Amino acid sequence: MYYRQSFGGFRKSSYRKKRKPPANNNPRILPLFFLCFVRKKINGSGGHTNGVPSVIEFKKTVKQARIRSPLKNFAEETIMFEYRADPLTGRNTTVIRGMLDYQGKFLVSDVEQLNSLVEKTRVSCPFCPENVQSKTPMFTEDFLEEGRIRCGDAVVLPNLLGHAEQSMLAILSKKHHLRLDEFTPNLLVDGFLGAVEYLKRLREVDASIRYPAFAFNYLPPAGSSIFHPHMQILVRDRPFYLADLMLQKSKAYYAANGSSFWSDLLKAEKDGQRYLFGDSGVEWLVPFAPLRGLNEAQAVVAGKSNFLELNNTEWRGLADGISKVLRFYHEQGYGSFNIVVASGPMDEHLDYFDVNLRIISRPGIQQWCFTDAWAAPYLLWDGEAVEDPEVLAKKVRAFLKTMQS
Numbered sequence: 066m067y068y069r070q071s072f073g074g075f076r077k078s079s080y081r082k083k084r085k086p087p088a089n090n091n092p093r094i095l096p097l098f099f100l101c102f103v104r105k106k107i108n109g110s111g112g113h114t115n116g117v118p119s120v121i122e123f124k125k126t127v128k129q130a131r132i133r134s135p136l137k138n139f140a141e142e143t144i145m146f147e148y149r150a151d152p153l154t155g156r157n158t159t160v161i162r163g164m165l166d167y168q169g170k171f172l173v174s175d176v177e178q179l180n181s182l183v184e185k186t187r188v189s190c191p192f193c194p195e196n197v198q199s200k201t202p203m204f205t206e207d208f209l210e211e212g213r214i215r216c217g218d219a220v221v222l223p224n225l226l227g228h229a230e231q232s233m234l235a236i237l238s239k240k241h242h243l244r245l246d247e248f249t250p251n252l253l254v255d256g257f258l259g260a261v262e263y264l265k266r267l268r269e270v271d272a273s274i275r276y277p278a279f280a281f282n283y284l285p286p287a288g289s290s291i292f293h294p295h296m297q298i299l300v301r302d303r304p305f306y307l308a309d310l311m312l313q314k315s316k317a318y319y320a321a322n323g324s325s326f327w328s329d330l331l332k333a334e335k336d337g338q339r340y341l342f343g344d345s346g347v348e349w350l351v352p353f354a355p356l357r358g359l360n361e362a363q364a365v366v367a368g369k370s371n372f373l374e375l376n377n378t379e380w381r382g383l384a385d386g387i388s389k390v391l392r393f394y395h396e397q398g399y400g401s402f403n404i405v406v407a408s409g410p411m412d413e414h415l416d417y418f419d420v421n422l423r424i425i426s427r428p429g430i431q432q433w434c435f436t437d438a439w440a441a442p443y444l445l446w447d448g449e450a451v452e453d454p455e456v457l458a459k460k461v462r463a464f465l466k467t468m469q470s
Contacts, residue, residue, distance in 0.1 A: 120322070121333045123353050124150045125160075149354040151448075153314050153326055158354040158448030165451040168437070172359070173398040174429035182430060183242045183292060192236045192293035201225075201236075208270060214262050217255030221263050221298070231267060231274055231300035235259050238294045245395035245402065248294070253384035254377075260298045261380075264372060267300060268411060275411050276304040277372055281404035286436065287427040288403070308407045312418055319417035327365055327419035338455040341462060342389075345382030349390075351458040357425050358450030359437055360397070360457060362390050364422040370415040372408045383422060393464045394426045401427040 126148045133139040147160040187193065191200035202223040203212035214221035218239055224232040235256040240247075257279070264277055280297040282289040289295075299305070304312060318326040334340050334350050341349040341362065348365050355361035364386050369375050375383075387404065394402060403425050409418045428435050441447045 121152050121326070121329045122150075123152060123333075147453075149450075151352075151354040152330065153318070154310055156354065156356075156446070156448060158356070158358065158450055160358075160450040160453055162452065164449075168435075168451055171428050171431065171433070171435035172426065174400045175431045178432065179400065179430045186292045187241045190241055190291065190293050192291060192295060193241055194239045197222075197236065209266060214259050214266075216259030216262060218252065219255035219259040221259040224297075228297065229299045229301045231298075233260070233263055233298040233300075235296040235298060236293065237296060241293050243294050245391040245400060248388055248391045250381065250384040250388045252294075253387055254381055256296050257380045257384065258377070260296065261372060261375075263298060264300070264411065268373075272412060274300050274302050276301050276308065277408050277411065278305055278308060279372075279404070279406040281402065283403070284401040284427070284430065286401040286430060304410075305407075307405075311407065311421075312409060312415075315415075315417045325417050325419070327421070328367070331365060331367060339458045341458060342386070342465065344385050346379045347382035347386055349386045351454040351461070352423075353454060354448060355425075355450045355454060356423060356448050357437070357442060358448060358452075360394060360399070360426040361450070361454075362424050362461070364424075366420040369420050370409040370418045371411045371413075372406075372420065373411050374414065375420065387422075387424065389465060389468070390424055390461070392468070393461050396464055397426075398429075399426040400429055403427060 128146045128148070130144045130146065132142055132144065134142040145162055147162075149158045149160060150156070151158065190196060197213075197220055201213075201220075202225050204214075204223060206212075212222075218237070220236040221233055222236070224234050227233075237248075237252055237256045260279060267274060277298070277300045280299065281287075282297065283294060284292065303309070315326050322329075331348050335348070339351045339353060341351065343349070346367060346369075348367060350363055350365075352361060352363045364383060366375060366379050366383070369379060383406070391402065394400075404422060406420065406422045408420050409415045428437060441449060
């Protein structure tokens with residue numbers, strides 16, 4: 066894989082002194098020298114105290130590697146790597162310019178193969194309307210006498226083989242398969258409000274189960290075993306790891322600075338290079354250091370720390386924003402995605418935490434079964450972005466303008 070050499074908007078700064086690589090005159094050998102070319106850019110002032118940022122910081126470090134490329138008759142070529150620290154957790158994400166161009170052919174689906182799988186899976190799908198009554202689980206009578214929760218077209222029911230002590234599903238559509246531009250705000254709102262009805266009932270039955278999360282895994286490349294559009298509703302007596310990390314870091318930031326990280330983040334990002342739009346109390350942006358980096362966007366519900374605090378307008382703001390991002394994905398040729406919506410504990414308001422969302426596109430359905438799931442994010446817990454977040458944000462904003470015209 067070969068990458069562009071542009072620094073793309075960095076301010077002037079000096080390099081550390083280069084270490085001269087050893088001579089190598091053998092054209093059959095392809096040396097790779099990781100040089101000490103380091104350059105940093107920090108937006109904002111302040112530092113860290115005991116690992117807690119004293120203000121919002123956007124820290125990046127650029128490094129170079131040199132190779133002799135077989136694509137250029139073994140002429141020397143420079144490859145750029147940019148390391149970004151998540152402003153809340155410090156987790157590293159590596160931005161690799163040019164990776165999207167390399168991976169792009171794997172991100173779209175083979176239409177013939179996709180359509181074939183849609184028809185094959187439709188035959189025995191438990192989530193299609195004619196099968197829901199006979200092929201999906203029901204709540205126990207002591208929990209919900211009706212057995213299932215219905216909200217518009219959405220149906221909320223227990224997961225046959227769950228992922229937590231309270232693991233539910235919201236069937237989102239009567240159609241077995243949707244293009245990404247067919248995920249309407251109304252469809253998503255019905256799913257969210259049906260899920261909230263379940264959470265309210267759960268609070269009445271067992272108040273110790275406090276930590277919810279919503280997750281979307283659409284199509285097999287996103288980890289779904291069922292084609293039919295649905296949302297996971299997961300609730301535990303303990304937070305999921307990333308949610309817990311965000312809660313701890315947000316609390317530490319609040320204690321150190323006397324302000325909410327999420328509020329400060331929105332102030333820093335508003336109308337900047339990575340900002341996308343605001344909608345009904347929900348702010349949308351591209352994260353500075355994406356978790357995974359395949360067209361990743363982020364949403365923050367300002368001032369609301371758990372799902373039960375959101376009103377219908379804010380759920381609509383999340384649904385509208387998701388629908389816009391999915392239409393952008395569709396325009397790019399993508400057909401699969403993941404979403405996670407994170408919440409604080411349902412039994413208290415936290416001044417230091419806001420409900421937030423991450424959405425990413427996933428690879429297409431193809432014969433070669435390419436996946437972006439590999440060792441670095443799964444086992445090393447490191448992030449990777451296939452293009453500059455600022456470039457992605459610019460493309461999304463341009464697409465949204467065409468929608469308005």
